[in-house]
Amino acid sequence: MSEFDAQSIAARLKSESRIRRKPKTYAQRRSLLDTYTHELLQLDAAGCNGTELQRWLAEKGVTVERSTVNRWLHRNRKQHDG
Template sequence: MSEFDAQSIAASLKSESRIRRKPRTYAQRRSLLDNYKYELLQLDAAGCNGSELRRWIADDKGITVERSTVNRWLHRNRQHG
């Protein structure tokens, strides 16, 4: 009866996962909100908050996102300085 070597099996599985893992494509990194960047940034500059922007994108564009997603997107795309 052979001995079970969890460490070597785990190492083998992990190296195989690295090979199988697909890199993200450009399309996967883009947000649906990027399509409305100009409008969202203009509304943000006009004083709309994340909830209001979420409601606008849902009502006018038919895209359902969470408020936190809009806030994260704004944080990444605002012109700081």
Template sequence: MNDFDAQAIAAQLKAQSAARRKPRTYNQRRSVLDEYKYELLQLDREGCSGTQLQTWLAEKKQLRVERSTINRWLHRNRVQDNSDG
């Protein structure tokens, strides 16, 4: 009479959650800032702040990006750039 199987239901729910958490593809992980990697890293080396880079992107590239996004991107790419050489 009691057809409720908590273990089976929990296993099914966990499998559904795992299926939803598919790894992102390269294009989903790619940042819009990657297109300007060379310029951004050069300007960063010259001492430009995240706010200055935000202004440059808005004026020259017509791209609106939050300063915090630029700073996170720089941090990630500075580390990669330094580990290459």
């Protein structure tokens, strides 16, 4: 009969928990703005600025800071242009 080593099993489980709990980085998370990718990029191409896009999103029920809109645009312009 093999011996049950609770300490080593507990240490292994705790180690696995830390790995599973590791938060995703911002780049790995999905943005609320991703739902409106097509529309936001079209409005941006039509000349809307971040404040105008923020107001348009507010009409859709999405509360977001202008800086977030600008950061999202900067990241997604590159991905969709290239």
